[in-house]
Amino acid sequence: MKFNLGRLLEPQTHAPTESLLLYDPDDLTTHAVVVGMTGSGKTGLCIDLLEEAALSGLPSILIDPKGDITNLLLQFPDLAPADFQKWVNVDEARRAHLPLEDYAAARAAEWRAGLAQWGLGPANIARLKESVEWALYTPGSDAGRPVSVLRSFDPPSLSWDDNTETLRERIAGTVSALLGLVGLEADPVRSREHILLANIFEHAWRAGQPLDLAAIITQVQTPPFAKLGVFDVERFYPEKDRFNLALALNAIAAAPSFQSWVSGEALDVPALLRTPEGKPRCSIFYVAHLSDAERMFFIALLLEQVTAWLRGQTGSAGLRALLYFDEVYGYFPPYPLNPPTKQPLMRLLKQARAFGLGVVLVTQNPGDLDYKGLTNTGSWFIGKLQTDRDKARLLEGLATISAQGSLAFNPSQLDTLISSLKPRNFLLNNVHAPAPLLFETRWAMSYLAGPLTREQIRAFKPPSAAALAAPATGGGVVAAAAPPSAAAPAAPSASVPQYFLPVTQTLEDAVLVWREATGQKRAQFEGGGALVYRPVLFAQALVRYVLARANLNADRRFAYALDATQCEPVPHWAEAEARPVDAKAVSRVAPSGARLADEAPGRLLDPKRLAAWQKDLTGYLYRTADFALHYNPALKAYARPGQSFEEFRAECGRAAAARRDEALAKVRARYDKKLDRLEDRRAAEQREVGRNEDELRARESESRWTGAENILGLVLGHSPRRMMSVSESKKRLAQQARNEVTESKETVETLTEQITQLKAEAQAEFAALAEKWQAVAQDVQPLRLTPKRADILLEVFGLGWRPIWKLTVDGQPLELPAYL
Numbered sequence: 001m002k003f004n005l006g007r008l009l010e011p012q013t014h015a016p017t018e019s020l021l022l023y024d025p026d027d028l029t030t031h032a033v034v035v036g037m038t039g040s041g042k043t044g045l046c047i048d049l050l051e052e053a054a055l056s057g058l059p060s061i062l063i064d065p066k067g068d069i070t071n072l073l074l075q076f077p078d079l080a081p082a083d084f085q086k087w088v089n090v091d092e093a094r095r096a097h098l099p100l101e102d103y104a105a106a107r108a109a110e111w112r113a114g115l116a117q118w119g120l121g122p123a124n125i126a127r128l129k130e131s132v133e134w135a136l137y138t139p140g141s142d143a144g145r146p147v148s149v150l151r152s153f154d155p156p157s158l159s160w161d162d163n164t165e166t167l168r169e170r171i172a173g174t175v176s177a178l179l180g181l182v183g184l185e186a187d188p189v190r191s192r193e194h195i196l197l198a199n200i201f202e203h204a205w206r207a208g209q210p211l212d213l214a215a216i217i218t219q220v221q222t223p224p225f226a227k228l229g230v231f232d233v234e235r236f237y238p239e240k241d242r243f244n245l246a247l248a249l250n251a252i253a254a255a256p257s258f259q260s261w262v263s264g265e266a267l268d269v270p271a272l273l274r275t276p277e278g279k280p281r282c283s284i285f286y287v288a289h290l291s292d293a294e295r296m297f298f299i300a301l302l303l304e305q306v307t308a309w310l311r312g313q314t315g316s317a318g319l320r321a322l323l324y325f326d327e328v329y330g331y332f333p334p335y336p337l338n339p340p341t342k343q344p345l346m347r348l349l350k351q352a353r354a355f356g357l358g359v360v361l362v363t364q365n366p367g368d369l370d371y372k373g374l375t376n377t378g379s380w381f382i383g384k385l386q387t388d389r390d391k392a393r394l395l396e397g398l399a400t401i402s403a404q405g406s407l408a409f410n411p412s413q414l415d416t417l418i419s420s421l422k423p424r425n426f427l428l429n430n431v432h433a434p435a436p437l438l439f440e441t442r443w444a445m446s447y448l449a450g451p452l453t454r455e456q457i458r459a460f461k462p463p464s465a466a467a468l469a470a471p472a473t474g475g476g477v478v479a480a481a482a483p484p485s486a487a488a489p490a491a492p493s494a495s496v497p498q499y500f501l502p503v504t505q506t507l508e509d510a511v512l513v514w515r516e517a518t519g520q521k522r523a524q525f526e527g528g529g530a531l532v533y534r535p536v537l538f539a540q541a542l543v544r545y546v547l548a549r550a551n552l553n554a555d556r557r558f559a560y561a562l563d564a565t566q567c568e569p570v571p572h573w574a575e576a577e578a579r580p581v582d583a584k585a586v587s588r589v590a591p592s593g594a595r596l597a598d599e600a601p602g603r604l605l606d607p608k609r610l611a612a613w614q615k616d617l618t619g620y621l622y623r624t625a626d627f628a629l630h631y632n633p634a635l636k637a638y639a640r641p642g643q644s645f646e647e648f649r650a651e652c653g654r655a656a657a658a659r660r661d662e663a664l665a666k667v668r669a670r671y672d673k674k675l676d677r678l679e680d681r682r683a684a685e686q687r688e689v690g691r692n693e694d695e696l697r698a699r700e701s702e703s704r705w706t707g708a709e710n711i712l713g714l715v716l717g718h719s720p721r722r723m724m725s726v727s728e729s730k731k732r733l734a735q736q737a738r739n740e741v742t743e744s745k746e747t748v749e750t751l752t753e754q755i756t757q758l759k760a761e762a763q764a765e766f767a768a769l770a771e772k773w774q775a776v777a778q779d780v781q782p783l784r785l786t787p788k789r790a791d792i793l794l795e796v797f798g799l800g801w802r803p804i805w806k807l808t809v810d811g812q813p814l815e816l817p818a819y820l
Helices: 025-030 042-055 069-073 081-085 090-095 100-116 122-131 149-153 160-181 192-206 213-221 239-254 256-262 269-273 292-311 342-355 388-403 411-419 456-460 464-469 507-518 607-624 645-716 720-778
Strands: 003-009 016-023 032-035 060-064 133-137 281-286 321-325 357-363 379-382 425-430 437-441 498-500 525-547 552-562 627-632 781-785 792-809 812-817
Touching: 003 042, 016 437, 025 032, 025 342, 025 357, 025 379, 032 042, 042 060, 042 069, 042 122, 042 281, 042 321, 042 357, 042 437, 060 069, 060 269, 060 292, 069 133, 069 281, 069 456, 081 100, 090 100, 133 456, 149 292, 160 192, 160 292, 160 342, 192 213, 192 239, 213 239, 239 256, 269 281, 269 292, 281 292, 292 342, 321 342, 342 357, 388 411, 411 425, 507 525, 507 792, 507 812, 525 607, 552 627, 552 792, 607 792, 627 645, 645 720
Parallel strands: 032 357, 032 379, 060 281, 060 321, 133 281, 321 357, 498 792
Antiparallel strands: 003 016, 003 437, 379 425, 425 437, 525 552, 525 792, 627 781, 792 812
16 A cells, blocks of 8 residues: 555646655655754644654654654544643643633634545544554653663674674674763774773673663673773773773662662663564653653663564565654764664664565765765655755755765756755655655644653553553562541542542552662562552642743743651641642542542641642742753744753864854954965065076176176277276176076065964954853853742642552561652
C-alpha cells in the first residue's frame, strides 16, 4: 500500500492538481531526509508519513527529542470537543477570547473539516488507532514506559570470532556514550578512560558476563586484567587516576534520579517492533526531558542496539521496519565532529537497506548534516528554509551527494523550486523518480497540539494495575488487598476539595529502590504489599515568569504534600516538596477499591484554616520561588530555561567569537588599506631607486670618459675653458644622481619602518580585541527573577490522599512510597 502524503502542485503556479502524491514505502529502504524550518509544516508531513506507515502495518522506532512526534498519540476517532479540550493550548484560547470549551469545539470542527477535504473521517482515525500498538517510552522517567538502560550493558548474542569488528564498534559507541554522561568527550584511541572501559566491556562480553554500573565501577578500581597494550595497567592508568573516574561514575549511580534508569523495559529491539502476539508496534522514545548529555547517552545506546539487532536479520528487498529520528541536529554533524551517535547512524545508513530497515532523519538546520555520510539517501523532502544561507548549504550538500552518483541533481531547477516554497509545500527529490515533485501535505489524522510536556504524556502510561499485580523480582512481592482494618474513603465537606494522588512508583520498583538503598538484598517479604492512602495537605501552584528582553515566558509548577504535623503552627512548605501532577487528570474521587490507612485530621478539614494556608503558600512562593538563569550583559544574551551554565557559556563563546571575528575583519580591512598604500609607495620608491642607480652609473661613466676627452682636446687645441665647463657639469650631474639614489633608499627605509610599525599596531589591536571578546564570553552572570503575585496560580489545594505501599519484611512492618 502506497503512502498518501498529499496532493501534487503545478511547478510553475503552485496550483493544486487532482493527482495525489503516492509514495512507495519501499523507497524508504534507501532512507530519507526531511529538511524545513520551523513553521514549514515539517512536523505535519512527518506525522502524515508515520500515520501511513502505521496504517500499512509497518513497525517503527521513533526518537523524539522535542516532543512533537508524541502528537501521533492524539487520535480522536469521535472528533468530539471533549477529546480535544485536554490538549488545546490554554494561551491560544485566551488570545482568541474564547472559553476553553468553546475553543476546543472550534478546533474539533476545524479538524473534522480539514480531514473531510481529503476524504478522511472518524473511520480512518479509528483504523489508525487500531493498526499498531502505540507505546510511549520515557527513559530516565516514569512518566511513560520506563526503560532500563543497564540491560544494554549485557553481552550480545553475536559470536566474537565472526563479529569482532562489529562488537568493538558497539563497545566504542557504548563507552563514548557512558563517558559523555559524566562530561568526558573521550577519543577512543587516545583517552585512557575510553581505553580502560572498552577493555572492561570486551573482557566481560568475551566471557559472556553481564555488566551493570556497580560492576563497571568496581572493575575500574580493580581491573580484571594486568596489562593494557604492552604496559602494566598501573603504569598506563595509575590507581589514583582510576579512582577519580570511579568517583565520577559513582556520582551517577548515587543520584536519586538514576533509579529511573535502572527499572523498566529493556531495549529489546524485537519487542520494540512487535508485541508478543506479533502485532506491529510503534515505539516512541520521548527524550525532551533529558539533559543534553543524558539524551546523547540514551540515543547512542538505542542506535547501538538497533545496529546489533540488524546484524542478526536476514536480507530483505522490501521495507520491514522504520527508524525515525525527529531532530538530528547535533547527532550527525559534519567532520571533524564525532559524537557517540554519529558512527551507529553511519553504519545504519550504509547497511540497513540490505535488511529492509528504512532510516528517516529530520532537521531544521541544513548546515549541521554530514552530507558525505548521506550519499546512500534516496529521498529528500525539502520544505521552506530560514535563510538563503541554509538553502545554499543544502544545495552544496546535495551537490556533494550528486557527485557520488547516487542522486539526480539539477542545481538551478532545485534552487528555483526551493525559493518558491510556502508552508506545507514540499519538494520531493527521489532517486526512484524521474524528476522532483512539488506537493502540499494532507491533513493529519492526529491532532497537532505541539510539543507535549512530561506531565502531559503521563496520560499515555499503561494502567498501573497490571504492573501492581505482576510478581516483583528478588523477593516474590505482589500487591495484595488492603487489610480489613483499613477504612473506606469518607467524603469531606463540600467546601474542602480532596485529591487522590496518582501511583507513580509500582510496588516492584519501590522494593527494588529500598533494597538498593538499604543493601538488604536477601530480605524476605511476607504475604504481599497493600496499597493504602494517608491524608496530607496537598497543594500545587503554577508560577509564571516573564522577561520580555530575554524572550522568556516560562511556567514552573511547585507541589507540596504535608502531613498534619507539618502544618502547625504554620505549614512548613520547604520540608514537603513533592512531584507535580497533571492538575486536570488528578482524581477527585477515590479509585475503585481504595482504602484509607488513617482518618483525615480535623485541621485538614477546616475551610477557614485552608483558606489561610492558601494565602500563606502564595506569600511563600512570592518570597522564594525565584527563577534563576544566566545572562551575558555585553552580548545581551540570556540562557534558555533549563540550559546549563556550561552550555550557555559555550553559546556565549560562539557568539563572542562571531562578534570578535566581525570586529577583527573591520580592523583588518582598515589596516589593509593603510598597508596597501604604504607598500604601493615603497614599491614605487624601490623602482625609483633602480632608475636612479641606472642614472648614477651612466653619469659616473660619463665623468670617467670626460677626463680622457679633455686631455685629447688639449692635444688637438680645443679651448681649456670650454672643456673644464663640460667636466664640471658632468660631475654635478653625477653627484645629483648620487643624491637621488641616497634619498630614494632613505625613503624606502622610512616606508619599511612605517609598515613594520603599522603591522605591530595591528597585531596589538588584534590581541586587544581577542582579549576583550574573550572576557566578554566569560562574563556570564546570574539573574534571578521573582514572580508577581498575580503570576502565582494555585491549581490544586486541599485534602490530599497519598498512596503508600504497606508490607511486612522479616516480621517487621514497612511502608514504601507509591507517590514520589
